Amino acid sequence: MAALGLKLRTAEGGYVAFFCPGCDEGHMMRIGDGPSPRWSFNGNAEKPTFSPSVLVFLPERIDRNGNHHPQKTLCHSFVRDGRIEFLSDSAHGLAGQTVDLPDWPADYGFGGD
Numbered sequence: 305m306a307a308l309g310l311k312l313r314t315a316e317g318g319y320v321a322f323f324c325p326g327c328d329e330g331h332m333m334r335i336g337d338g339p340s341p342r343w344s345f346n347g348n349a350e351k352p353t354f355s356p357s358v359l360v361f362l363p364e365r366i367d368r369n370g371n372h373h374p375q376k377t378l379c380h381s382f383v384r385d386g387r388i389e390f391l392s393d394s395a396h397g398l399a400g401q402t403v404d405l406p407d408w409p410a411d412y413g414f415g416g417d
């Protein structure tokens with residue numbers, strides 16, 4: 305991962321990540337060329353805007369007892385002008401709130417790097 309300003313990180317393959325204070329982890333989006341899904345990015349590392357919304361979910365699954373679990377939304381947000389607008393279907397405590405995008409924590413890697 306490489307720094308892109310204080311708030312964003314980039315990764316190979318055209319990915320950009322921001323740190324989500326609702327999930328206490330990074331969320332990554334592909335903004336470069338490549339297969340879908342891709343996001344648009346305004347290029348502003350301090351006040352980023354990504355489109356469309358960012359959805360983090362647990363996929364639909366069948367557990368080992370054969371019970372069906374539908375897709376579950378964990379975090380759903382719009383990142384606009386350096387702020388995160390959490391939609392009310394997010395499963396964490398910031399659902400329905402809009403907060404400033406935090407600086408990427410100095411002690412937080414991403415995927416072990």
Ligand SMILES: [Zn+2]
Nearest residue numbers: 324326327379
């Ligand atoms: Zn999140």
